[in-house]
Amino acid sequence: MKNIKHIFFDLDNTLWDYRRNAEIAVRKVYREFGIEKEYGYGFDEFYDHYYKVNESLWEKYRNAEITRPELQSRRFPESFKSLGIQNPDFAVEFELRFMAEVSDGKHLVPNAIEILEYLKGKYHIHIITNGFPKTTDYKINNSILKDFVETVVTAESAGAPKPNPKAFSAGLKESGAKLSESVYIGDDWEADIVGATEFGMKAIFFNPLSENHLWIEGVPVVDHLTEIKNYL
Numbered sequence: 001m002k003n004i005k006h007i008f009f010d011l012d013n014t015l016w017d018y019r020r021n022a023e024i025a026v027r028k029v030y031r032e033f034g035i036e037k038e039y040g041y042g043f044d045e046f047y048d049h050y051y052k053v054n055e056s057l058w059e060k061y062r063n064a065e066i067t068r069p070e071l072q073s074r075r076f077p078e079s080f081k082s083l084g085i086q087n088p089d090f091a092v093e094f095e096l097r098f099m100a101e102v103s104d105g106k107h108l109v110p111n112a113i114e115i116l117e118y119l120k121g122k123y124h125i126h127i128i129t130n131g132f133p134k135t136t137d138y139k140i141n142n143s144i145l146k147d148f149v150e151t152v153v154t155a156e157s158a159g160a161p162k163p164n165p166k167a168f169s170a171g172l173k174e175s176g177a178k179l180s181e182s183v184y185i186g187d188d189w190e191a192d193i194v195g196a197t198e199f200g201m202k203a204i205f206f207n208p209l210s211e212n213h214l215w216i217e218g219v220p221v222v223d224h225l226t227e228i229k230n231y232l
């Protein structure tokens with residue numbers, strides 16, 4: 001890609017390993033609350049339910065069908081109900097404990113540091129994330145990511161989550177980058193890739209799980225972060 005000066009990364013599951021860190025946090029809180037002992041459901045069984053409920057709520061959040069507080073107040077009660085626990089009145093407390101634990105997670109996506117070291121100095125590196133402001137701040141400033149990232153925009157600071165063009169335009173404004181000199185790299189086809197390209201920004205799709213996806217002309221697809229070196 002030519003004339004690129006600014007790289008905008010997605011955070012969760014592109015640089016910060018949300019899948020891994022979240023599972024560790026939910027597992028810890030699940031054990032703390034003694035749910036297997038009390039109700040007889042093992043963690044893996046619960047986590048399947050939680051994964052589906054959470055993914056579907058995040059999709060609604062990206063589509064502006066629900067708000068962030070709604071997402072947070074629904075994901076655990078609905079997961080426990082879907083598992084078969086009828087009155088999960090502990091779910092509110094569960095969410096609070098989960099939020100306190102998850103941003104402590106330190107696992108990054110494989111080769112994240114390697115690619116950031118390669119890009120640093122050649123490009124300005126930024127983040128545009130749909131993550132929540134407090135946890136985003138914690139994830140970046142309590143990890144090595146803070147040594148690489150110049151500016152950070154969240155859905156709330158932008159006024160809307162990706163794929164809304166407001167999120168990308170806030171990224172440009174915050175960093176002082178020009179659209180023509182910018183590229184977006186993310187793992188969510190709709191929010192990151194469709195969002196960026198409809199805004200007019202170049203994009204690279206990171207597809208670590210090698211999932212089936214659509215194609216957009218001029219948008220490279222990489223399964224490993226190190227493959228970004230082929231384009232930047």
Ligand SMILES: [Mg+2]
Nearest residue numbers: 010012013187
């Ligand atoms: Mg992501």
